[in-house]
Amino acid sequence: MNGLTELIFADTQHFQGTVAPHFNDLAKQFSRLLQPGVEQGGAALAVYFRGEKVVDIYTGKKTDTEQWAEDSLSICYSTGKGVLATLAHILVSQGLLSYDHPIAHYWPEFAQHNKAEITLAHVLCHQSGLFDIRNIIEKASDMADWSAMLQSIEQATPRFKAGTDTAYQALTFGWLLGGVLEKATGQSLATLMHKYLVEPLELDGAYFGVPQSELHRVAKPCRKVANTNTTAKAKSPRKTTFSERLLELSGHDPQDFLDAMVPRAMRDFSFFSEQGLTAVMPAVNGAFTARSLAKVYAMLAQQGQWQGQQLIDHLVFHELSQIQTYKRDRVMPIPMKWRLGYHRVITLGKRVKSGFGHVGYNGSGAWCDPQRNLSFAYVHNFPVASMTGDYRLWGLTQEALRCADAVITGHKGWF
Numbered sequence: 001m002n003g004l005t006e007l008i009f010a011d012t013q014h015f016q017g018t019v020a021p022h023f024n025d026l027a028k029q030f031s032r033l034l035q036p037g038v039e040q041g042g043a044a045l046a047v048y049f050r051g052e053k054v055v056d057i058y059t060g061k062k063t064d065t066e067q068w069a070e071d072s073l074s075i076c077y078s079t080g081k082g083v084l085a086t087l088a089h090i091l092v093s094q095g096l097l098s099y100d101h102p103i104a105h106y107w108p109e110f111a112q113h114n115k116a117e118i119t120l121a122h123v124l125c126h127q128s129g130l131f132d133i134r135n136i137i138e139k140a141s142d143m144a145d146w147s148a149m150l151q152s153i154e155q156a157t158p159r160f161k162a163g164t165d166t167a168y169q170a171l172t173f174g175w176l177l178g179g180v181l182e183k184a185t186g187q188s189l190a191t192l193m194h195k196y197l198v199e200p201l202e203l204d205g206a207y208f209g210v211p212q213s214e215l216h217r218v219a220k221p222c223r224k225v226a227n228t229n230t231t232a233k234a235k236s237p238r239k240t241t242f243s244e245r246l247l248e249l250s251g252h253d254p255q256d257f258l259d260a261m262v263p264r265a266m267r268d269f270s271f272f273s274e275q276g277l278t279a280v281m282p283a284v285n286g287a288f289t290a291r292s293l294a295k296v297y298a299m300l301a302q303q304g305q306w307q308g309q310q311l312i313d314h315l316v317f318h319e320l321s322q323i324q325t326y327k328r329d330r331v332m333p334i335p336m337k338w339r340l341g342y343h344r345v346i347t348l349g350k351r352v353k354s355g356f357g358h359v360g361y362n363g364s365g366a367w368c369d370p371q372r373n374l375s376f377a378y379v380h381n382f383p384v385a386s387m388t389g390d391y392r393l394w395g396l397t398q399e400a401l402r403c404a405d406a407v408i409t410g411h412k413g414w415f
Helices: 003-008 021-037 079-093 120-124 140-144 146-155 172-185 189-201 212-217 242-250 254-261 274-278 290-301 314-320 391-408
Strands: 016-019 042-049 052-060 206-208 286-288 356-359 365-369 374-380
Touching (some): 021 042, 021 391, 079 172, 079 206, 079 286, 079 290, 079 314, 079 365, 140 146, 140 274, 146 172, 189 206, 286 290, 290 365
Antiparallel strands (some): 042 374, 206 286
16 A cells, blocks of 8 residues: 555554544544554553543554553654753743853853853853864764863864854754853752652653663664565665755755764764663653653743743743744754743744754654644654654644644634
8 A cells, every 4th residue: 555545545544542632633634644554563642632632642662672652762863852951941930041142151161262251041052152062072973072062162162253144053053052051050950850850740751861761661673574575676776865955955054964963983873872862862852751841831831930930021922932033944944933041932834933853863852832722742763864754754843733723713624
């Protein structure tokens, strides 16, 4: 069967977990999109609406030999940036740091090489000029050494003056932001995560650097199912990806993309090795359950409030939720509308003017819409690589919005 036929005739009940009745169509969509590929991987989806969890489902394989479980952790690549940014906003609300103070105020060594005026806000909205990972380290495996990476950031020189341009800090974001959080508080990033996010929200899985005791929970890419067609075929050339086509059509400089996204010797390093999983690389190796991500964004959907706790101050929330720049990003080929650590919600038609979140290179994603009081998280372990997500993420986002609108307005609609 071709892909379209598989979707049309896919099982709509191929999942485990719980779903509220008014979100049944979303669960069916999840099953329809995932069921044809459950031998190649698995996924989980969680949604909060009006402060209540309305979807918590999963399906497929966690590894070659294990099925996805309700507590499975997924490596979510850049989706973790939104969580790290949320932690920063909580610390700003606590008065521990400011968006507008130079980072060097908290981290004196950072001021070297024309960085004295870079602020936390510049980093959060990708306007620091420090997006170039390729030329600040020798090889990709260097990223696994947290202390050495902070020193590399100290020695780095911005590619442009802070605030004058926008370039997605695809990998450097984690050490830039995580570093200043540690320097401002005198506490490790793991301690800050536990104290200000994991404990208050009672998260069941949220790590930047997976502890040894939790490695067994991590979903890993499954081996590709062998092609049963024994007819010999010539090896076809690699197809150009959607992201690569977008980059070419947008007129971006491919070198900026390469410098931001691809450290040297990347082929010799795996994010799924024990070294890669346990290292602290917050921009790229955050490990989360879908329901932990959805709960973080459920708090944001309620403007920083969760079960009587005001984790993010009202004024801080107003600032973080405002679009900071409409300027074309030098790395990303689509309009991002960067806020302070988040980008716009990408949909298949529905408008989400007040919404924000972050997607990952593997097509995972999490977001909130304060106007609808809705949050969403989708994670998986499929071998997908795209800067803009994939059709499953887009389709599930659209259906989550439609289900919420059916409750709010009585009409699902497409736009």
